[in-house]
Amino acid sequence: MLYGIVDSSVGTRTGTGRVVCTIGIAGYGFAxxxxxxxxxxxxxxxxxxxxxxxxxxxxxxxGELYDAAGGEKELFVVPQARHGKAYQTDPTGYESRVTAFIAKYIRT
Incomplete structure (x- = not known):
């Protein structure tokens, strides 16, 4: 994997984000x-x-996740977006930021 995109609305109030499929993809188990x-x-x-x-x-x-990241990082805050609704709230901004981020790290 050359990059990561984390929609930080995926997680819990304790910061233990649960990922449905992690074994084999991310190299760590659900727990x-x-x-x-x-x-x-x-x-x-x-x-x-x-x-x-x-x-x-x-x-x-x-902010906690952003501060903890050890590599290059960007934070895209979507004003007025509720949980899991960043794309629906600002589809143009979302697509623009994700596209630019991927283009920065993918070599064609």
Missing amino acids: EASALEQVRRTKLPVLFIHGDADTFVPFEMA
């Missing part, structure tokens, strides 16, 4: 799927996406 711990371990570039109106995962978690 070990702590977003904070995994972000600390990566040296890959990561784009963090979080809505500032998310009431399920506290907005502060995006």
